[in-house]
Amino acid sequence: MWAVLAVEFVLALWEQQWPLAGIAVATFVMTLAPLVLVSRLGVRLPWSFVVSITAFIFATIYLGEAADFYLRFWWWDGMLHLGSALGFGILGFLLVFMLFQGDRYAAPAWALAFIAFSFAVTIGALWEIFEFAVDSAFGLSMQETGLADTMGDLVVDVIGASAGAAAGWLYLHGRSLGGSAALMQAFIDRNRQLFRKFRK
Structure with a gap:
């Protein structure tokens, strides 16, 4: 690329x-x-x-x-929103897990997943606010069809964020959603200093 x-x-x-x-x-x-x-x-x-x-x-x-x-x-924007929300869901889980230094028993798995979900949806909402601000200030059309485009993007963001949060929840239970467990494990393995309490 x-x-x-x-x-x-x-x-x-x-x-x-x-x-x-x-x-x-x-x-x-x-x-x-x-x-x-x-x-x-x-x-x-x-x-x-x-x-x-x-x-x-x-x-x-x-x-x-x-x-x-x-x-x-027509599906390009939705695909990117879905992918980014999924990625931010996994990233949100890793960030929260990092705060607990990899201690899987410091909080319930559902709580970590919920925080990851909230993180990803917040990023999606902030992006929609950014698009609205740019369109209003410069007369562009990032939102394309306006409200319908914004709500469609947010719905896709919620779906992607749910999948990312679910991937984190499954990881803590020794399971995987696609290749998400391997992805998260690779990150943890390369940053062991940030996950001192982690045990497989």
Whole structure:
């Protein structure tokens, strides 16, 4: 994906398509930003996380905006909302679990799952507020059809957040939702200093 962005940037400069070149650069910078941030916080991301983050940003900004996937595929926005909510649900679980240093008995599994769910839905709601603010301030159409688009996105966010929270709950019970358990275990294994009380 980084190679595609580099090639597109060069081609855009060659063809003097300045907005496209700007989007390619912005996308590249945004894919690196989370990696720089977590490294400063002393967190080590498994490659599965790195690939997921890069793919999501690439799909959202470059494919969505530059390649007009939002207009060409009616399901593109919903798919990204579902994926991001699922990811934030898992991230929310890991953050809460980190606060307890990996002690699975510090709180009931349902409580950790509920906090993870709330975290993911909050992120989704804040994004919708951001879209509304940008549309109101700059006359854009990020919300597309207005209320229907916003409510549809929130419904999808709730579904994704529920799946992410369920993945955390299942993990604490020794089960998995898809490959979620392996994903979370990989994160914990690479950050053992943050999960000192964790026991398999």
